Amino acid sequence: MVAVLHNPSSKRRRALLVVVGGPQYRAGSHREFVLLARAVADSGYPVLRFDYRGMGDSEGDYTGFDNIQDDIRAAVDSLQDHLPNVEEVVIWGLCDAATAAAFYAPGDPRVKGLALANPWVRSEEGEAKAFLKHYYIKRILSLGFWKKVLRGELNIAKSVSSLQSNVKAAAGAEQENSVPVSSAPGLAVRLENSLGDFNGQVLLILSGNDLTAAEFKDATKASRGFRRLLGQSRFKRFDLDASDHTFSRHEWLDLTIGRTISWLDEW
Structure with a gap:
């Protein structure tokens, strides 16, 4: 070493x-x-x-x-x-x-x-909870987020899908094709x-x-x-x-x- x-x-x-x-x-x-x-x-x-x-x-x-x-x-x-x-x-x-x-x-x-x-x-559950609490809320409250929404620059379907996945993970639900963290x-x-x-x-x-x-x-x-x-x-x-x-x-x-x-x- x-x-x-x-x-x-x-x-x-x-x-x-x-x-x-x-x-x-x-x-x-x-x-x-x-x-x-x-x-x-x-x-x-x-x-x-x-x-x-x-x-x-x-x-x-x-x-x-x-x-x-x-x-x-x-x-x-x-x-x-x-x-x-x-x-x-x-x-x-x-x-x-x-x-x-x-x-x-x-x-x-x-x-x-x-x-x-x-x-x-x-952990998968802990990461999802932290993402929901510390990322999504901050993003929703940001001016830049709403400017993207109004300009049509936000992929709504992708964002909703990501949010749903994190909600399921935060609740401890198994997700298809998920990769466990070592x-x-x-x-x-x-x-x-x-x-x-x-x-x-x-x-x-x-x-x-x-x-x-x-x-x-x-x-x-x-x-x-x-x-x-x-x-x-x-x-x-x-x-x-x-x-x-x-x-x-x-x-x-x-x-x-x-x-x-x-x-x-x-x-």
Whole structure:
């Protein structure tokens, strides 16, 4: 596996491990992981970002985000091999990498913190509910939608068919020719259980203009146990209401990086 180590030559006991979401590689969309790693290293924390098997420049076959536990452990081992003074590791992950990091963390006492950006809890039913709640309502209330209707530019039949499909999926009905999402069943429950088993600090970074983040928010609101868990003092939440999934504007990414560094300094 190929990795890049950002070493500020500090003697800090804590380091950051960046696990990328798929399909991505260690640079990230619009080089977000490069910019994150450099900024965190400039603040004094060593950072390792790597391509797990089958992604980017690493060898092997990609078998799914929930099968990268050995890859994460190898990265933690390598980080400590190169920097023996590092005793605490914080994992930063986006999307399915955030969920994979949460699955991994309870089994490795070296992991003391998790920074989880827009965690992936996708299910067909959950996606449909999020689409209905966060996409269709916003679209119907937008001026652009009604301008398209008046100009005759909207494919009414196609839109109605899409809406009906999402309504059925949200109700849990089976659809003909539907393609199941890999590893989807129980992701929210598995994530809740993993975070419950993990005793470290957790930073949740949630975008406001992102279906993945919206589905995570809906899943946590629907679970009393999840709500109670996230109410613990070790959980911190940072919302970027205007941001998209990958923090594609400089101001969004800068805010995300700044919050990550301040959170690392808080404990």
